[in-house]
Amino acid sequence: MARLTLLGRRSGRAVADVDEETRAHVAGAASAAAAEVAGPPTIHPDLTGAAFFDVDNTMMMGASLFWFARGLAARKYFTTRDMAGFVWQQAKFRIGGNEGNPDDMHTIRENALAFVAGRSVSEIVAAGEEIYDELMADRIWAGTRALAQQHLDAGQRVWLVTATPIELASIIAHRLGLTGALGTVSEVVDGKYTGRLVGELMHGPAKAEAVLALAERECLDLARCTAYSDSANDLPMLSLCGGAVAVNPDTELRAIARARGWTIRDFRTGRKAAKIGVPTVAAAALSGGLVGGALALRRRNKFPF
Known part of the structure; x- marks a missing residue:
């Protein structure tokens, strides 16, 4: 976590007024720097090949952040009203993507992790491990997990690449026996969250930037790498690798x-398929009975993701 803290101190405040492209670059570099880089998993390692998997709808049924939020709400980190705000904001984000509404993206970015500001990283990681076991483990797509295992068996390393906070993304990767994760990085000072992001959400171009930075760091040959995703929002990452696989794809992808x-x-x-095919968090909201609250939420909610 020391590396993450250092990046937060040097980069977190400096990017407040720079353009989206620069924020995406900073976010990608921060995520790559925070990613685990264990060696290839076999005695015949493939040093230059790797695989990169999106999480929501690709590796997991539904949105990992929704289930993380639900678990935190059960632990009284925020209210049901805040949860409804999160659902509505995530539904708009899922439908519109980064370019859909710049004002919404600005709000999401500025409010990121505000509810855990001042809380220790270790506390949130411990909660995340419990929440994964309670709410997420049974939602992993067995087929996608098998695809990841094929890369591991071939001696390649496998990383998750997701907008989910890197702490949660790393928990998912560890539970699945993968190499590590590239996720959204939050600023940390003295082991506690400040409530700000380092750069940008790990979405769209930021994912490609993270993969590029990791590939340079690990001497990967991207022409020999494979990317997996369900969403056309991930075209920058999919197009970056020599192999691309659309998993449970949306209509555009x-x-x-x-x-x-x-x-x-x-x-x-x-x-x-019909259930998962609609915007993921909106579907989860329907199943959780939160739509009424979402429609009545405040314009600016307290839940940040």
Whole structure:
């Protein structure tokens, strides 16, 4: 965590007024610096090949942040009203993406992790481990996990690449036996969150920046790497690697994958496919009975993600 703290001190405040491209670059560099870089997993390691997996809808059914938020709400970190705000904000983010509404993205960025400001990283990590076991473990797509294992068996390293906070992303990666994760990095000072991000949310171009930075650091040959995602928002990362696989793809990504000859893997069937096919957090909100609260929420909510 020392590396994360150092980046927060040097970069967190300095990027407040710079453009989106610079924030994405800073976020990617910070995430790559914080990522674990264990050696390849076999006695015949592939030193230059790797795989990068998105999390929400790709590795996991639904949105990891929703389940993380639900677990934190159960632990009284914030109120049901705040939870409704989170659902609504995430639904808009999922539908519109980074470019959909700059004002919304500014709000998300400025409010990031505000509810844990002053809390220790160790406290949130401990909560995240419990929440993963309680709410997330049973939502991992077995098919996608098998794809990741194929890379591990081939001696390649496997990283998750997600907008989820890097602490939670790393927990998911560890539980799945993967190398590590690239996620959204928060500023940490003296082991506690300040309530600010380092750069940008790990979304869209920031994911590509993180993969680029990690590839340079680990001497990976991106032409020999493979990226996996369900969303057209991840085209920068998918296009960066020599191999791209659309997993449980949204309509736009499915069309692009067909046009470009990318592999498509869909692990959804029947009713489950219909449920997962709609914006993920909105679906989770419906199943959790939170829509009424979401419609009545304050314009600016306290839950930051």
